[in-house]
Amino acid sequence: MKKIQELENIASQVRRDIVRMVADVSSGHPGGSLGCADLLTALYFNTLRIEPKNFDIKGKGEDLFFLSNGHISPVWYSVLSHRGFFPKEELATFRLLGSRLQGHPTPVKGIPGVRLASGSLGQGLANAIGYATAKKMDGDDKLVYVLMGDGETNEGQVWESAQYAGAKKIDNLIAIVDWNNQQIDGTCEDVLSLGDFPARWRALGWEIIDMNGNDMQDVVSSLEKAKEATGKNKPVIILMKTEMGFGVDFMSGTNAWHGKAPSQEQKAIALEQLKETLGDY
Numbered sequence: 001m002k003k004i005q006e007l008e009n010i011a012s013q014v015r016r017d018i019v020r021m022v023a024d025v026s027s028g029h030p031g032g033s034l035g036c037a038d039l040l041t042a043l044y045f046n047t048l049r050i051e052p053k054n055f056d057i058k059g060k061g062e063d064l065f066f067l068s069n070g071h072i073s074p075v076w077y078s079v080l081s082h083r084g085f086f087p088k089e090e091l092a093t094f095r096l097l098g099s100r101l102q103g104h105p106t107p108v109k110g111i112p113g114v115r116l117a118s119g120s121l122g123q124g125l126a127n128a129i130g131y132a133t134a135k136k137m138d139g140d141d142k143l144v145y146v147l148m149g150d151g152e153t154n155e156g157q158v159w160e161s162a163q164y165a166g167a168k169k170i171d172n173l174i175a176i177v178d179w180n181n182q183q184i185d186g187t188c189e190d191v192l193s194l195g196d197f198p199a200r201w202r203a204l205g206w207e208i209i210d211m212n213g214n215d216m217q218d219v220v221s222s223l224e225k226a227k228e229a230t231g232k233n234k235p236v237i238i239l240m241k242t243e244m245g246f247g248v249d250f251m252s253g254t255n256a257w258h259g260k261a262p263s264q265e266q267k268a269i270a271l272e273q274l275k276e277t278l279g280d281y
Helices: 004-025 030-035 037-047 070-082 088-093 124-138 156-167 188-192 197-203 216-229 264-272
Strands: 064-067 144-149 173-179 207-212 236-241
Touching: 004 030, 004 037, 004 070, 004 088, 004 216, 004 264, 030 037, 030 070, 037 070, 037 144, 037 216, 064 070, 064 124, 070 088, 124 144, 124 156, 124 173, 197 207, 197 236, 207 216, 216 236
Parallel strands: 064 144, 144 173, 173 236, 207 236
Antiparallel strands: none
C-alpha cells in the first residue's frame, strides 16, 4: 500500500500525461480525465487486486475495473502504463491511426487492461453487473468496479441496471459516478437535472459512499469504506465529487474542456502547474 504523497506524485504525472497526449494530437477529452486522475491512481496503485504482467481478459481471481465513460481514456491509459500493463512510451501513439490507444478504449487490438469497448455511454454498469454475477457463479470472491459520468446517467439503461443490481442484491459490485455536474453541452442541472441524486440510488437499494475525488486521502479512505460495505446484500455506489479539469487552473470547473484539446502554448502553461514525478514519456 502506497503512502498518500506517493499516490499524489503519481497522479501529478498522470495529469501531465493527459495534457501532453491530448495536446499533441489536438484531439481528446482532458477535462474529465484530469478530474478523475486521483481516483484511478488510487484504484490501480492501492485498491485493485490485480496482476498487470499476467493480464487475462477473463479476469478470474482478480478485481475488475470497467471505464463506462470511455471518452476519458487518456487518464486510464496513463494509469495503466505506469502500473505496468504496457510501456509508457506507447502513450505517444494516443489517437494515431493504427494505435492500440484509440480515443475510446477497445480490446480489439489487445491492449492489456481493457476488457470491453466503451464510449457508447450508459452500457458500463450493465456490463459490470454481468461480470459481478459471473464471479458469484464461479465462486470468485474478487470485486468488480465501474466508473460512470454523471451526465451519462441520463441514459435509461443506467437506471434499469441500477434497479436490477439492487433487486438482485449484487453485493460484489462497486460503482462510481464522477459527479462533477458538467457534461458536453453544459451543466447537468441545465441539460437534465439529476434531482436528488443520492435519493435515487438509495431508493433502488444501493449503499451510498460519499467521496471528494480530488483529495487523495479521502479517495483512499472512501474506497476502503466501499470495500467494507460489499458482501452485505447491497450493491455499493460511490458518489464522487470532482472538479472537471482539476490541476490546471484555466481548465478547472467548466465544461469548456470536456472535449477540447489545448494548444501547444496552453500545454506549456498547464505543464508548468503539474509536477513531473515519474518522467515524461
